Amino acid sequence: xxxxxxxxxxxxxxxxxxxxxxxxxxxxxxxxxxxxxxxxxxxxxxxxxxxxxxxxxxxxxxxxxxxxxxxxxxxxxxxxxxxxxxxxxxxxxxxxxxxxxxxxxxxxxxxxxxxxxxxxxx
Amino acid sequence: xxxxxxxxxxxxxxxxxxxxxxxxxxxxxxxxxxxxxxxxxxxxxxxxxxxxxxxxxxxxxxxxxxxxxxxxxxxxxxxxxxxxxxxxxxxxxxxxxxxxxxxxxxxxxxxxxxxxxxxxxx
DNA sequence: ACGATTATTCGATAAATATCGAATAATCGT
DNA sequence: ACGATTATTCGATATTTATCGAATAATCGT
Numbered sequence: 083x084x085x086x087x088x089x090x091x092x093x094x095x096x097x098x099x100x101x102x103x104x105x106x107x108x109x110x111x112x113x114x115x116x117x118x119x120x121x122x123x124x125x126x127x128x129x130x131x132x133x134x135x136x137x138x139x140x141x142x143x144x145x146x147x148x149x150x151x152x153x154x155x156x157x158x159x160x161x162x163x164x165x166x167x168x169x170x171x172x173x174x175x176x177x178x179x180x181x182x183x184x185x186x187x188x189x190x191x192x193x194x195x196x197x198x199x200x201x202x203x204x
Numbered sequence: 205x206x207x208x209x210x211x212x213x214x215x216x217x218x219x220x221x222x223x224x225x226x227x228x229x230x231x232x233x234x235x236x237x238x239x240x241x242x243x244x245x246x247x248x249x250x251x252x253x254x255x256x257x258x259x260x261x262x263x264x265x266x267x268x269x270x271x272x273x274x275x276x277x278x279x280x281x282x283x284x285x286x287x288x289x290x291x292x293x294x295x296x297x298x299x300x301x302x303x304x305x306x307x308x309x310x311x312x313x314x315x316x317x318x319x320x321x322x323x324x325x326x
Numbered sequence: 327a328c329g330a331t332t333a334t335t336c337g338a339t340a341a342a343t344a345t346c347g348a349a350t351a352a353t354c355g356t
Numbered sequence: 357a358c359g360a361t362t363a364t365t366c367g368a369t370a371t372t373t374a375t376c377g378a379a380t381a382a383t384c385g386t
Contacts (some may be wrong), residue, residue, distance in 0.1 A: 091229060098224035101301070103344090104217055114301055123363055133346055138364055140344085157353050157362045168302055172294065175248035179223070179236055180290055180312035188310055225374090245333055255376055260334055262374085279332045279383050 088177060089170045093147070097171045100147035105130055106140045114151055117192045120162030122155070136158040165190045210299060211292045215269070217317035219293045227252055228262045235272055235285040239314040242284030244277070287312045 089097070101107050106129050112121060121129075127137040141161060144150045148167045153160050169190040176187055211219070223229050230252050234243060243251075249259040263283060266272040270289045275282050291312040298309055 086259060091226070095224055096230070098220050102217055102220035102224045104213070105344095107213060107217060107301075108222070111300055112296075114303055117303075124361095126365095134363065135347075135365080138347055142364095143288060143343095153275060154352085158364060163303075165303055168297075172297055175290075175297070176310045176312075177292055178233055179229075179237075179283075180310065181236055181287055182316045184310040184311075185311050188302065189297045189307050190298075192303045200244055227374095246331095249333095255331065257377075258375055264334095265373095276382085281333060288336080 089174050094171065094174050096147040097149055097167070100143045100149055103140065103143075105132055105137075106144055109127045109137070109140060109161075110144060110149060110163060113161055114165075114168075114192075118162055120151075120153075120159035122160045125162065126157070152164075163192070165192050167176070211296050215297050216293065219268040219271055219289070222271055224264045225262065225265075227254055227259075228266060231259070231262060232266060232271060232285065233281075235283055236290075236314075238284070240284055242273075243274075244280035244282045246280070248283065276315045280284075285314070287314050 101110060110128050112129055113124060123134065123137060123141070127134050128142070131139065141150065141152075144161075145152055149164055149171075150161050151164055156165075172188055172190065181189075221261075223232060231248050234248060234251055245256065245259060249256050249261070252259065254262075260266070263272065263274075266283075267274055270288055271285050273286055275284075291310075294310055294312065
């Protein structure tokens with residue numbers, strides 16, 4: 083079983099900042115919903131009703147925090163949620179910002195009923 | 205058993221913003237560590253090495269988000285973490301930003317081995 | 327009541343964030 | 357190779373955030 087490596091505070095601040103905005107939180111939720119397949123920039127801009135250049139700005143923040151990934155597919159650039167990273171953020175919050183009697187540690191996973199969350203080992 | 209009422213996105217953004225800063229995250233972690241007894245403004249300003257007026261500024265953000273409470277004790281103003289609120293934030297993240305296969309829902313609690321977290325019913 | 331202690335409010339200022347349109351880059355179809 | 361599609365970068369600008377010292381408020385001891 084893999085050790086769970088908790089992120090450091092600077093990363094945590096970056097990750098929290100990345101989610102701490104109406105449009106970015108909306109984008110991230112859409113990507114979570116979309117699962118590993120992800121969504122392209124156009125679909126996101128359309129769903130959130132934001133100028134393409136503004137959306138790019140926000141996606142950079144999520145990318146920089148490592149909460150989403152980016153890949154190219156022909157003319158499209160596809161973004162997808164990084165479930166392991168979100169796992170790490172929640173793990174940090176639970177262990178550092180939630181008191182000591184927590185009861186359990188949740189694990190994010192895109193696929194129902196399949197337990198295969200990898201944790202990056204340092 | 206009380207229903208767990210999830211916070212709405214605007215509150216979530218406020219709460220994430222409140223935590224998304226080096227000094228505020230540090231302050232909040234100190235308050236979590238301190239438990240219900242809390243810490244006064246001076247102790248916090250001292251620990252974080254921040255001008256009193258700057259600290260107040262940050263505590264307002266945490267207060268506004270409902271993540272901490274404020275009470276007066278003689279000359280001191282004592283701040284304490286609101287565990288139920290943090291519970292709500294983590295609950296929101298787990299349920300909305302973490303995929304569907306989560307496995308469990310953590311519950312924040314200041315006192316080890318005592319299960320008495322109240323949830324505000326709407 | 328008065329000086330000392332503790333904390334907040336108030337200005338002023340510097341820095342970071344968010345927004346958009348126009349220009350540029352990358353890729354596709356044909 | 358060329359026009360069309362998709363997305364990012366670049367400027368410009370408005371707003372918000374963060375910081376601190378000085379002034380104000382609240383409370384304590386005596």
